[in-house]
Amino acid sequence: MGTFYTLHHKNRGHSGKTPTQDEPQAFAVGFPYTASFTDRRPESDMVHSMTAFSRQDLDADWGYLQLELRSVNQRYLEPHFRLPETLRDLEPDFREALRGRLARGKVECHLRFTPATGDAQLSVNRTRLEALANALADVRAGVPQAAMPDALALLNHPGVLEIPGPDMDIVKSEARALFRSALDDLEAGRAREGDKLAALIDARLDAILEQVAEVRRLLPDILARQRDQLHERLESAKTELDPQRLEAEMVLVAQKADVAEELDRLEAHVGEAKRQLASRGPVGRRLDFLMQELNREANTLSSKSVVTDTTRCAVELKVLIEQMREQIQNIE
Incomplete structure (x- = not known):
């Protein structure tokens, strides 16, 4: 699907x-x-x-x-x-x-x-100053012994001294x-930083395609080696199977180790990631989603691996995907 x-x-x-x-x-x-x-x-x-x-x-x-x-x-x-x-x-x-x-x-x-x-020229708000003086006179009348402020204290009272501003x-x-x-x-x-990130990601997508191509190239040899290994196990166990049973066993082994579908999906995800890199607007979340899909296929490839060659390729894929995921965290 x-x-x-x-x-x-x-x-x-x-x-x-x-x-x-x-x-x-x-x-x-x-x-x-x-x-x-x-x-x-x-x-x-x-x-x-x-x-x-x-x-x-x-x-x-x-x-x-x-x-x-x-x-x-x-x-x-x-x-x-x-x-x-x-x-x-x-x-x-x-x-x-x-x-x-x-x-x-x-x-x-x-x-x-x-x-x-x-x-800047300073000015005194006379209305404010007179109101303050009247208040002080009321205080003096009610409390004659109260200390009166000096001129500097009066100027420091909010609103008395006006400083022209912009x-x-x-x-x-x-x-x-x-x-x-x-x-x-x-x-x-x-945008400049995004160009650099896109170039780094695109290079790793190309490296993934190279790994996929390498696994495809190795598939015939992998199946041949599996056939030989099955024959060796049967011979060592002194067990003889009729040709039809042997063929059925080989088909079963081949199905378990068949990674063609995973390789196809890896290529499809890489193609979509490249399309997103060339598209308009924010793509970070879409690329992050594609990294999850790529990682899922790499894990499946690793679980199906029966030879060191495919295991090595699966490990390399995971390294490349993780490198891209780190870069994609910075993409809008």
Whole structure:
């Protein structure tokens, strides 16, 4: 019976939402990069790794911004954010952007903001200061012996001294642009790493095909050796069998040792894995499934082995499959 490769799984994220809920939605009104953030990336003809790093900086007259994105392998998409309190409201925008561009991976986003100090002019909020003075007068009237604060203490009272800061709308707009640039760079890094992983996996798939071809080449000799071994055992036991009984015994032995079906399935799984490597979109889970199927056939081949040649090939297959499984853990 043929193997079907269509996988039916629930693509639930770390939050437990359904795929429909995880689909990117439009950002709040006024977000200047809605189109470029919510559009999913165009699917490319390459494998993407889940491991990458990106850092983007912006130094302006109003301050300094630095944004880091770090991505590692994870079963689902799992974003984490470290943002300044003044920019905390950007997190929903960033989260939706990641969901629109990435499918899997643990992604850490760290945004730093340092406002410019320079020679900013300080000003006193007179309304606040007068209210504070009236409150102090009430205290003095009620408790004459109470110590009164000095001028510096009054200036340190919240809201009395006003320090002009940057226009936060501008800062947020630039932070969004910086995030978009960092995300583009992160994706490019994941694509470059994915190319390397795909090449390593493809080379091992070719090595599996070589092992399969070697076993096929050895099959006639293996069956001949089994026939000779059966004759030797019968002769040593001083047992004579009629030709029909001998032929039946040989058929039984051949059936137990016949690995042609396993070899066919190994070739089919390798072909499907190569097709997945050349396909569009996330393929990590499909490749992981195929590695399980390849490993199952290698185990069956090993259990049916009656000579050292096929045992050696089965061991080599398991080594190659395990090497691929380690690499596939990093594929999106």
